[in-house]
Amino acid sequence: MKGNKYWKKVVMLLFIVAVACLPFSSEEKDLFVVASDELAEGTSNQSLDDKIDQLLEDERLDGAMTGVSIRKASDGELLYSHDGDIRLHPASNQKILTAISALRTLGADYRFTTEVLTDGKLEGKVLQGNLYVKGKGDPTLLKEDFDQFANELKEQGIHKIKGNLVGDDSWYDDVRLSTDLNWDDEFNYTAAQISALTISPNTDYDAGTVIVEVYPGKKAGDLPVVKLTPETDYLTIVNKAETVAKGESKSISIDREHGTNKFIIEGKIPVDGSLSRAWRAVWEPTGYALDVFKKSLEEQGIELIGNSQVTLGTTPNEATVLTSKQSMTLEELLIPFMKLSNNGHGEVLVKEMGQFVHGEGSWSKGLEVMEEVLANNGLSMNSILLRDGAGMSHKNLIPADQVTKLLFEVQDESWFPVFENSLPVAGEPDRFVGGTLRNRMTGDSTKGNVKAKTGSLTGVNTLSGYVTSKDGEKLIFSIMMNNYITGSMTQIQDTIATTLAEHEFE
Structure with a gap:
């Protein structure tokens, strides 16, 4: 394709030179000038092709597969x-499809709900009956929210509970991990398990994860101090690390034994060393959230008495709501989801769409909803394969031309400003504005101009979104690089986006 464009222009230029040497009448020369101008204009219009073609000749792309698609935002x-019709792995560009499907299905004002209920009655200061925490998918619950639940229960006069504390995560199915997730990713916060009842450690809202911090002991030979956020007894800490003398090197590892909540801390940390911090996924996050809530109850002086147990179960239909909380809106949730590329949010949204449309909070039903949304936007579904909502699967497939078509089609939707605002913005240092592009494309032509979703997996790097050219033409682009082994793909992507930002069509 690149060669055809090159030779076509060579032939046109040779034609102009050859004809100019021939004896023409003045009238014929005027016609030739007009024809030459038209050819020259055509050559000028193709100059963008030349620029991109040249960038794609980079030796770092040798042996890789690259799809690039560029459209006018005005008319599509x-x-x-360049190989825009070839199916490629999108990595986190998959989140574009999920965010658009969620906005179309749930709406920008959609909120998740968490309820605290009972099947018993309050007698004096004792709740005679079970206390249920029914999760409905909210990935933004924090320790302070469970504190608020506990405070409200105390204000209602509850000081003791003679019944079980029950966690209800039945809003979604019990499949915790998305299809194709690698087993050795499972301990990482980017691959946290999905539950309808979960908790996040901070306002990045990485639900189902815990922050583990390791501090040096007071003197050499002491065990380092391990701190968890939020504090929980749900995890087992095996501290094999050692505090060493001042000035020695630090080498701390924080791992979770596969299939368990046994966290292994190993290595050395000097007395004067800085802390080591890691976000780690928790095995079976429903129990984790329930344990944190139990601590909140205890902090308010609310006791479980008798033979009460902390367990999992399903809330009876006749249970009474004692207190509840609604999450932030989907519009607000899309900021950490898209800006920070939060994988857990992508999978929660898939399950929530399945529950909302089909009454089943599963990946299969949620992906059905996504397929319908994409088809309704005119995408060719026989060229697309959806396996998850976040893009962790190496089996997700979509051509670059289909990505840009979707980004064009949604511009007329009432919620489009919400979607566009959720995209990372090049060169903007605020994490919740620039997101994963905050340190990229900081030049004058691109800073604040390129709004695009990043994506990265082993051998996969992608960037898709919007940019306005130098002469004011808004463009849609998708750059999908697959099957490379070494080299900086982001650098090539940034150069392509910068070329679009600095291009003049007139």
Whole structure:
């Protein structure tokens, strides 16, 4: 394709030179000038092709597969396509599809709900009956929310509970991990398990994870101090690390034994060393959230008495709501989801769409909803394979031309400003504005101009979104690089986006 464009222009230029040497009448020369101008204009219009073609000749792309698609945002005209019809892995560009599907299905004002209920009655200061915490998918619950639940129960006069504390996560199915997730990713916060009842350690809202911090002991030979956020007894800490003398090197590892909540701390940390911190996924997060809530109850002086147990179960239909909380809106949730590329949010949204449309909070039903949304936007579904909502699967497939088509089609939706605002913005240092692009494309032509979703997996790097050219033409682009082994793909992507930002069509 690149060669055809090159030789076409060579032939045109040779034609102009050859004809100019021939004896023409003045009238014929005027016609030739007009024709030459038209050819020159055509050559100028193709200069964008030349620029991108040249960038794609980078030796770092040798042996890799690269799809590039560029459209006008005004009318969807396909300006450039290099292998744009080839199915490629999107990595976290998959989140574009999930966010659009969620906005179309749930709406920008959608909120998740968490309820605290009972099947018993309050007698004096004792709740005679079970206390249920029914999760409905909210990935933004924090320790302070469980504190608020406990405070409200105390204000209602509850000081003791003669019944079980029950965690209800039945809003979704019990499949915790998305299809194709690698087993050795499971301890990482980017691969946290999905539950309808969960908790996040901070306002990045990495639900189902815990922050583990390791501090040096007071003197050499002491065990380092391990701190968890939020504090919980749900995990077992095996501290094999050692505090060493001042000035020695630090080498701390924080791992979770596969299939358990046994966290292994190993290595050395000097007395004067800085802390080591890691976000780690928790095995079976429903029990984790329930343990944190139990601590909140205890901090308010609310006791479980008798033979009360902490367990999992399903809330009876006749149970009474004692207190509840609604999450932030989907519009607000899309900021950490898209800006910080939060994988857990992608999978929660898939399950929530399945529950909302089909009454089943599963990946299969949620992906059905996504497929319908994409088809309704005119995408060719026989060229697309959806396996999850976050893009962790190496089996997700979509051509670059289909990504740009979707980004064009949704511009007329009432919620489009919400979607566009959720995209990372190049060069903007605020994490909740620039997101994963905050340290990229900081030049004058791109800073604040390129709004795009990043994506990265082993051998996969992608970037898709919007940019306005130097002469004011808003463009849609998708750059999908697959099957490379070494080299900086982001650098090539940034150069392509910068080329679009600095291009003049007139």
